[in-house]
Amino acid sequence: xxxxxxxxxxxxxxxxxxxxxxxxxxxxxxxxxxxxxxxxxxxxxxxxxxxxxxxxxxxxxxxxxxxxxxxxxxxxxxxxxxxxxxxxxxxxxxxxxxxxxxxxxxxxxx
Amino acid sequence: xxxxxxxxxxxxxxxxxxxxxxxxxxxxxxxxxxxxxxxxxxxxxxxxxxxxxxxxxxxxxxxxxxxxxxxxxxxxxxxxxxxxxxxxxxxxxxxxxxxxxxxxxxxxxx
DNA sequence: CGGAAGCGTAACCTACGGGTTACGCGTTCA
DNA sequence: TGAACGCGTAACCCGTAGGTTACGCTTCCG
Numbered sequence: 001x002x003x004x005x006x007x008x009x010x011x012x013x014x015x016x017x018x019x020x021x022x023x024x025x026x027x028x029x030x031x032x033x034x035x036x037x038x039x040x041x042x043x044x045x046x047x048x049x050x051x052x053x054x055x056x057x058x059x060x061x062x063x064x065x066x067x068x069x070x071x072x073x074x075x076x077x078x079x080x081x082x083x084x085x086x087x088x089x090x091x092x093x094x095x096x097x098x099x100x101x102x103x104x105x106x107x108x109x110x
Numbered sequence: 111x112x113x114x115x116x117x118x119x120x121x122x123x124x125x126x127x128x129x130x131x132x133x134x135x136x137x138x139x140x141x142x143x144x145x146x147x148x149x150x151x152x153x154x155x156x157x158x159x160x161x162x163x164x165x166x167x168x169x170x171x172x173x174x175x176x177x178x179x180x181x182x183x184x185x186x187x188x189x190x191x192x193x194x195x196x197x198x199x200x201x202x203x204x205x206x207x208x209x210x211x212x213x214x215x216x217x218x219x220x
Numbered sequence: 221c222g223g224a225a226g227c228g229t230a231a232c233c234t235a236c237g238g239g240t241t242a243c244g245c246g247t248t249c250a
Numbered sequence: 251t252g253a254a255c256g257c258g259t260a261a262c263c264c265g266t267a268g269g270t271t272a273c274g275c276t277t278c279c280g
Contacts, residue, residue: 005119010238037239039240039258063258076193138227153267153268171227
């Protein structure tokens with residue numbers, strides 16, 4: 001979780017996450033949408049990858065990046081428990097987790 | 111939201127957030143639990159305050175810090191929309207937001 | 221009152237994050 | 251098969267985040 005919290009601190013990395021939410025993109029495609037060099041984007045992607053927020057699939061000389069919902073879920077869960085006072089039952093968090101877990105299963109079995 | 115995402119990047123600030131989740135604490139009380147100087151903690155608290163994650167109540171020469179759930183909710187919502195694919199209905203997010211908003215109203219009318 | 225307690229801020233130093241260019245390796249295709 | 255493409259990494263530079271000490275302003279209390 002610590003690495004993920006650090007990863008989303010950078011505005012470029014947050015923008016990348018939004019980009020690869022729905023479509024898988026190559027490094028070049030991502031870099032083309034930013035005013036910084038391709039190696040810089042490559043390092044941002046490395047940070048996101050090592051923090052578990054994105055995944056990469058190699059295909060020939062291309063490397064496709066896509067969102068990894070599991071990494072996001074960790075952060076999401078951390079924020080949930082932080083927002084939840086001591087006395088409050090964690091029923092809602094359990095519901096949220098359950099729903100996302102179900103979606104994940106659906107993805108994997110598709 | 112951007113400021114909040116930056117604020118939680120630091121491990122000390124994340125620990126502070128967990129500390130003031132249930133009880134309001136003074137700067138001295140917080141600083142006593144870290145191996146860094148009090149001015150350093152004071153600046154961390156300033157970052158958290160300006161990012162909307164904590165609130166401060168002055169009482170004499172003491173300054174009590176407590177969690178501000180509204181700030182957390184923003185980040186929480188951002189992660190929710192990020193985890194939610196394009197086709198997915200946002201019913202769950204709406205439910206989550208509604209529940210937290212209701213709790214907030216209860217706090218304010220108490 | 222005057223000193224101590226509690227806190228914020230300024231000034232300073234250092235480590236590190238993020239930018240760039242240069243380079244090397246694997247893959248494609250004319 | 252050799253040239254071009256796609257990408258990762260190393261080396262380097264610079265700005266800034268986060269640490270410290272020194273200082274000043276309120277607020278409490280003997």
